[in-house]
Amino acid sequence: DAGITQSPRHKVTETGTPVTLRCHQTENHRYMYWYRQDPGHGLRLIHYSYGVKDTDKGEVSDGYSVSRSKTEDFLLTLESATSSQTSVYFCAISESGTSGNLNEQFFGPGTRLTVL
Amino acid sequence: GDSVTQMEGPVTLSEEAFLTINCTYTATGYPSLFWYVQYPGEGLQLLLKATKADDKGSNKGFEATYRKETTSFHLEKGSVQVSDSAVYFCALHNNNDMRFGAGTRLTVKP
Numbered sequence: 001d002a003g004i005t006q007s008p009r010h011k012v013t014e015t016g017t018p019v020t021l022r023c024h025q026t027e028n029h030r031y032m033y034w035y036r037q038d039p040g041h042g043l044r045l046i047h048y049s050y051g052v053k054d055t056d057k058g059e060v061s062d063g064y065s066v067s068r069s070k071t072e073d074f075l076l077t078l079e080s081a082t083s084s085q086t087s088v089y090f091c092a093i094s095e096s097g098t099s100g101n102l103n104e105q106f107f108g109p110g111t112r113l114t115v116l
Numbered sequence: 117g118d119s120v121t122q123m124e125g126p127v128t129l130s131e132e133a134f135l136t137i138n139c140t141y142t143a144t145g146y147p148s149l150f151w152y153v154q155y156p157g158e159g160l161q162l163l164l165k166a167t168k169a170d171d172k173g174s175n176k177g178f179e180a181t182y183r184k185e186t187t188s189f190h191l192e193k194g195s196v197q198v199s200d201s202a203v204y205f206c207a208l209h210n211n212n213d214m215r216f217g218a219g220t221r222l223t224v225k226p
Contacts, residue, residue: 004159033214035216040218041218042120042205042216042217042218042219043160043205043207043214043216044216045213045214045215048212050212056212058213059117059213059215090159090160092160104150104162104165105160105162105209105214106162107152107159107160107161108159109158109159110158110159
């Protein structure tokens with residue numbers, strides 16, 4: 001299994017509070033991704049990173065920010081959590097972001113976030 | 117933008133039945149196509165992939181063929197087992213963007 005951990009695994013918070021989720025990898029992969037998983041929507045990309053300090057927005061980036069100060073860590077921050085951000089969040093990594101045989105993504109175990 | 121549409125579930129089959137889960141896509145250029153599987157309480161795992169038209173991906177008895185003319189990547193297995201019960205996601209990767217279908221829950225009964 002690819003070495004990807006997420007913390008925390010479960011979190012309950014209140015509307016308006018800041019929340020930071022952490023993804024840590026030991027594979028030295030260049031690309032890292034944050035997704036949210038919601039019933040009926042599959043996985044939707046929030047943000048991704050293609051290197052240290054290099055990030056870009058995904059399909060559903062509003063209300064989220066990310067940071068990547070080291071290759072191994074990719075942080076997802078909800079500056080002011082809302083109930084619509086209740087979801088399961090998955091981190092993924094890949095060696096390459098371009099089309100081809102190296103763009104397989106490996107997923108972490110997920111973080112279940114509940115915003116009350 | 118790019119998108120993936122897969123058949124809605126849930127799908128319930130008896131052991132040893134034939135499985136088909138339909139997947140079609142809309143994309144510009146030449147995306148790579150994937151099937152991922154998610155077991156309860158876990159993250160997604162790559163099941164199979166195809167990177168160009170007419171490629172066939174296969175793994176653990178599952179197969180899917182990249183059909184550019186019909187923009188499809190249907191998942192098939194000739195004889196399902198109880199252990200195949202999971203949620204299956206079709207996905208495409210194109211220009212640093214990954215799009216997933218909504219997922220199809222498969223339950224296989226003994």
